[in-house]
Amino acid sequence: MTDLSKGAAWMAGDILPIGEAKMSVMDWGLTHSDVTYDVVPVWKGGFFRLDDYMDRFLESLSAMRLDPGLSRAQMVEALTDMMAASGLQDAYCAMVCARGVPLIPGSRDPRECGNHFYAWCVPYVHVIPFEVAEAGASALIPDSPRRIPQDSVNPRAKNYHWGDFTDGLFQAKEQGFNTVILLDHAGNVTEGPGFNVFAIKGDRVVTSGHGVLGGITRRTVLEMVAERGMTPEERPLPLEEFLEADEVFLSSSGGGVTPVVRVGYRVFGNGAPGPVASALRKTYFDWLVAPKFRTEIAYA
Ligand SMILES: Cc1ncc(COP(=O)(O)O)c(C=O)c1O
Known part of the structure; x- marks a missing residue:
């Protein structure tokens, strides 16, 4: 069985070890920091205030005109499946939507990018140790x-x-x-x-x-x-x-x-x-x- 104890990622429906998750170097998420994200804490095997974090993520998506191509329920399912597979009880659980790769390399038209949702988790992070x-x-x-x-x-x-x-x-x-x-x-x-x-x-x-x-x-x-x-x-x-x-x-x-x-x-x-x-x-x-x-x- 794959070891996900160091973290896991959900990408296009697959759950992978965190170190194996990859995206294109041409993604505007990388070339222009054109991404929105959210992080819901998982503590002792449960999400904290999941609805509030999802509300904020949906507001960020709309403010940045990003379309994850998934419903709220599908995104919650992705997070839940990823967390369950990881086995991590205390975790930093991130959901991300990136602008994506433009149809024509070098395009300056954000409407031509294929937005995509992904998620990842690692053991709980204390921003101050x-x-x-x-x-x-x-x-x-x-x-x-x-x-x-x-x-x-x-x-x-x-x-x-x-x-x-x-x-x-x-x-x-x-x-x-x-x-x-x-x-x-x-x-x-x-x-x-x-x-x-x-x-x-x-x-x-x-x-x-x-x-x-x-x-x-x-x-x-x-x-x-x-x-x-x-x-x-x-x-x-x-x-x-x-x-x-x-x-x-x-x-x-x-x-x-x-x-x-x-x-x-x-x-x-x-x-x-x-x-x-x-x-x-x-x-x-x-x-x-x-x-x-x-x-x-x-x-x-
Ligand atoms: C810039 C910034 N401000 C504030 C916060 C705190 O927000 P939250 O309490 O939702 O983690 C964060 C969290 O990552 C942040 O990145």
Whole structure:
């Protein structure tokens, strides 16, 4: 039997070991980052908030005028079959639709490309390593690059345009930080490579309402915050206000809530995760196994 424990891919109806999945070098997905995707976490053998991730994927497809050639139910079936075959109980489960290869090589007409859906999964990814997240992460906010403006590339359609993040990550890693957070051109805190960003001041929990992906973990955090009786606020978050916060943290499908204890020179909470971010981190892992959010996978 094929070993899928390192990951699997679903391509045109076939399920393959992750290392064997291939696509054309002429695909606009590769040559122009012309792709939309989504990632639903699988935790202890079940999808978390699958309907919400599928809703967002369908919105991204429509925003980018991509046609996967499959219905929502067929895509869910592909993900489920792939996960069941992989045997992975805790996984990063990605669904992708790429623009495809143009009919005539070199064509500049996106309507001539054959869009295609594929999926892949690997063991669960923590965008900030688990031990680092437990102890509290560090982040650099560079002066440049700024997050690509939302009227240039729509950040709400989940995409592969990572030029700004990759540049920022090089700077962060070279200066000894775990990750990077980018500002917009007006000096507001936006998001980072794979996560949304929050600041806590008193009983208010603030996160950017523009220029960022509508993270499903972000939504989960806003719900957890409301349940704690705190006040969620979605609005521009100026850097000065961010640095004055009591606590700051990140949210991602890859690891949930990550307290941040250092941003540049600013140290939060004497370098230890704050009480609210720590509580939200714990609640997120509780919610991952809450039946109301789960779609169990029947493994082969
Ligand atoms: C740019 C960006 N922002 C935010 C997020 C967090 O979104 P979610 O909570 O849905 O994982 C991601 C996730 O990959 C992302 O790529």
